[in-house]
Amino acid sequence: MATSSAPTPHHATDAPRRVTKRRGQTRRRLLDAAGEVFSENGFGRSTVEQICERGGYTRGAFYSNFASLDEMFFAMWEQRSTAMLEHIRLAAESSDIDLTDLPPSEKVRAGTALILDVVPVDDQWYRINAEFTAHALRNPALKKALAAREQAILDTIVPILESALGRLGRTIVGDPQTLGRALVAVHDGTSVQCLIEDASASARELRVDLFTHVVTAYSRPDTTPPRTARQEESS
Numbered sequence: 001m002a003t004s005s006a007p008t009p010h011h012a013t014d015a016p017r018r019v020t021k022r023r024g025q026t027r028r029r030l031l032d033a034a035g036e037v038f039s040e041n042g043f044g045r046s047t048v049e050q051i052c053e054r055g056g057y058t059r060g061a062f063y064s065n066f067a068s069l070d071e072m073f074f075a076m077w078e079q080r081s082t083a084m085l086e087h088i089r090l091a092a093e094s095s096d097i098d099l100t101d102l103p104p105s106e107k108v109r110a111g112t113a114l115i116l117d118v119v120p121v122d123d124q125w126y127r128i129n130a131e132f133t134a135h136a137l138r139n140p141a142l143k144k145a146l147a148a149r150e151q152a153i154l155d156t157i158v159p160i161l162e163s164a165l166g167r168l169g170r171t172i173v174g175d176p177q178t179l180g181r182a183l184v185a186v187h188d189g190t191s192v193q194c195l196i197e198d199a200s201a202s203a204r205e206l207r208v209d210l211f212t213h214v215v216t217a218y219s220r221p222d223t224t225p226p227r228t229a230r231q232e233e234s235s
């Protein structure tokens with residue numbers, strides 16, 4: 001059974017190669033093809049040949065962009081996480097989240113629902129990610145690389161959470177990273193429920209409820225007096 005070769009640590013953690021416009025197009029098409037193949041066959045049963053055939057490229061095109069299937073997965077993961085974080089940032093910064101007409105007791109849930117609308121619950125990606133995570137747990141170098149990427153997501157999303165909560169009149173209690181980790185855990189758990197129940201309305205409502213409970217538990221109303229114009233100028 002063909003599986004991806006286990007890369008040395010530099011395959012998983014080095015800075016990406018310089019990407020020209022043409023190479024960027026090739027990478028994107030290969031990544032799209034890989035997503036289809038991984039989803040259909042499973043990560044461990046997918047081969048470079050299958051991906052190249054699906055994308056209409058040669059093995060040479062693959063290896064000029066990726067050292068292994070493991071490296072390709074991380075590129076796919078980076079692509080998706082970057083897009084998701086940008087969607088979350090835009091939702092958190094939009095005027096919709098101000099929710100000035102709602103009482104404080106309803107603001108957190110309404111703001112949470114607005115942000116969750118842009119967080120995908122994707123059957124195809126869930127299967128790919130779950131299989132690769134199991135694969136990485138058997139390989140110390142991959143497990144370390146996966147943990148580093150999860151931490152990078154937390155480092156990016158925590159300031160977005162702080163800003164969004166500030167606009168809702170709340171502030172994080174304790175270590176913001178703890179709230180970030182709790183929300184990742186809720187996302188992972190409720191994604192499974194939504195997928196198993198075919199994205200039923202009740203499963204999605206429960207997802208919003210659980211996120212809201214966690215956000216409320218790790219935050220409190222912000223009683224800090226607003227900064228004056230003079231304070232802003234002197235800072």
